[in-house]
Amino acid sequence: MSDITKQSLTELVESIKNKKLSSSEVTKAFIERSEKSKVLNAYITEDFTSALDKAKKFDQKPNLDLKLPGIPMAIKDLFCTKNVKTTAGSKILNNFVPTYESTVTENIWNEGAILLGKLNCDEFAMGSSNETSFFGNVQNPIDKDLVPGGSSGGSASAVAGQLTPITIGTDTGGSIRQPASFTGTVGLKPTYGSCSRYGIVAFASSLDQAGPMAQNVKDCALLQEVISSFDLKDSTSIDFKRSNYSKELTNNIKGKKIGIPKEYRVDGMPKEIEDLWQKGIEYLRDCGAEIINISLPHTSYALPTYYIVAPAEASSNLARYDGVKYGYRANGENLIDMYEKTRSEGFGAEVQRRIMIGTYVLSSGYYDAYYLKAQKVRRLIKNDFDEAYKKVDAILTPSTPSSAFKIGEKSNDPISMYLNDIFTVPVNLAGLPGISIPAGHDSKGYPLGLQIIGKAFDEQNILNIAFAIEEKIKFKNKINDWWIK
């Protein structure tokens, strides 16, 4: 049975299509491993009984033409799932059961996948280590007491730990790519407008994007193909021609021009990361790609810009959690008192911090100096990329400035925590697709990732580049199942 959970999504789909495995067998295997992996704290809500029922039903009348036939899948608890509790990692939604399904998850179930459960994440996706979750820390399968990254920490941990064959996360400033990098997995943040935001608990609407997290590039391409769709229910969804990412996947990247931005060589970046980046450049050359040095001059402004725009939107998006309609409500003397108690008790410290920042930067008298200025800088950052893409087809950078850190190591230092996202936030600000793939290990044996940033709507190209160097790198995650006794 243990062999089942070691298989990639592509292999499992094949096995089910060839009737070598039933959905029930596969589902059972992942449930059993999940049961044994409670130490990881990857799940917020398990839906195992229902998953087994659905698997049984699938096996009775299997539709093998589907892209994810009877494949069990746990997903980040930021996606609203009909009749299954959806918390966004927050106390304020601890009792919230949606009556509706997000478009992205709907797409997944429509292709035959089965919900295993809802995965832990930073509260309202605000965090880079999964430590802000109301439901506690998530362990990184790589090593004990190591953070899995965030905010899609539960998702990364579950894929790396083989609790789910594949998963979806959301990425506002790096929340898919950074945890993927920390756990030796592949994570894709699609172009803004590629995946519908309908039914995803909003953090920062102009940046949020759902995306796949997988063990390899091919699996990632397959899931992207399923979740990306034009959706009239999301006004920012974009109607562009989406390719069959997994079918059109190729390792032929000969002649592709890859940009190397000098501004990503930041102060204090460990040599291991620099070496990894160089290794990536060599692999690309080996594949016949052309390496071109480029400049993205406004890179250093990306992080401060992000920490104005994202909290501003969040402060407004989270106003709806007021104890009136659903979710947690504290008793109060009057309406204002009820609001204050509900939100003080319902939101954690990091969420409160960001609501305060966001409220501040939108206040009259500060709006022009902060929010408006940040929007202008955001435009400049986008222009940098537009300029670069006149010369190159994609850009290669490290995913993160360091490997995974210990739980508690940075939780009292928000600035140092925010710096984790330094390579990922520019991509969100510019609305571009970016993929993180595991590319090596540091001296402690912790995985390190490389990021490939593409042109808007050019997911196929960065998937191809990732696919090509994945073959060269031959990355193997060093996981010894330390948490299973």
Place this chain on the structure above:
Amino acid sequence: MNKKNSEYLINRKDNQYEVVIGLEVHAQVLSESKLFSTSATKFGAEPNTQVSLVDAAFPGMLPVINEFCVKQAIKTGIGLNAKINKRSVFDRKNYFYADLPQGYQISQFKDPIVGEGKVILDLPNGQKEVGIERLHLEQDAGKSIHDLDPQNTFVDLNRSGVALMEIVSKPDLRSPEEVSIYIKKLRSIMRYLGTCDGNMQEGSLRADVNVSVREKGTKEFGTRCEIKNVNSIKFMQMAIEYEANRQVDLIEEGKTIDQETRLFDTKKNETRSMRSKEDAHDYRYFPDPDLLPLEVSDKFVDDLKSEIPELPDDKKERFINEFKLSPYEATILVSDIEIAKYFEEVVAKMGKNKDMKLAVNWITSELFAVLNSKNLEIKQSPVSAKNLAILINLIKNGTISGKIAKTVFELMLDGDKDPQKIVEEKGLKQQSDPKALEELIDKIINNNREKAIEYKQGKEKLFGFFVGQAMKASGGKANPQLINDILKKKL
């Protein structure tokens, strides 16, 4: 108060004050569904039965603009002779309230869909132009109900998310009377366009009223107070009257006016402070990241222009030119699109030999009196335009007298009866046979010899007596013109 020169001024010992008023009218867009959701907008539905997940702001729900509401706003802009902005932006206006589920209202702040325009008012002493500053689209909030339970407030979200047009005037209004005429004109234009039903009882039209005063002849504006959410023309007028006098009193006492938001208490007929400028909300407006800027093409606007019906000002012009009505008559008839429609139908049904004066008089006096007494809209008129036209023609061609016509009209009210039939059935046809009338008059003169002599001796007033007798003898059916002629000859 000095109403000579029809100028509205507030007089105190030595000073005269002018009142300056600007209105922010909130007009509910006539639309089956809400601004950003597909929920229904029917008035008077059971609480919380017209609420979608979007309206109740459930996690992950997103607004999607209702194209029809956009069209309605643009049409209204065209009706206000205003600039249509090809690009407008929806912003979030952030504040907490129990009946505001999102914690923000989606509105338009910096870039409204409609820019500057104007409205022409027909005042008793001529026309006046009132500037429109802007028109923007926004969501309505829900309703908090505080008086159903001693401890709890109930919230009805049926109205949450309903599309409103906020129409902001320039501070061009100078009296409660002008405000009344302005609101009625605005309502008339929107009813012509079918963009707002203007029903104030149902809250489809309400206004925030900005009032300031200044000494007559001064150029600078005084400090203004905003009276929130007034929902009838009468209350607007009362509130302005009270508020202007309050401000004048403060100035006369040497005090200053604080810029503030006030509420009008309809029971006490006074305004009172709601919040001062210092307590004003910081709404933290910013562009709604869930919605892209709204962009409309020239063609989109041009297509809407071609759908615009003849509006009151043009219709009035045409009525004056085509039907030779006086400006006063035309103003009355075009004020309400349904009245105008009724009038035009009457005109059409009267056929070739039409009498406009009779038509105008019958509609504005007899018919309006009936509608008023029965509290009916013209659409519910018990007499159809067709039958009224027949009645008018019966008068015009001498079949019945004006007096008999009133009797016939009374009878028509019961089931919109055909006046022709009534005249036949009741034998009300006017007696116009000179021979028969001569015989009748001879008889009357014979019976009233003495009076006839008195008349001849110069007591001319008695003429009326003979006419009356003749009419009475004919059962009111005698042609009054003939009676006159014959009497003059015989006496």
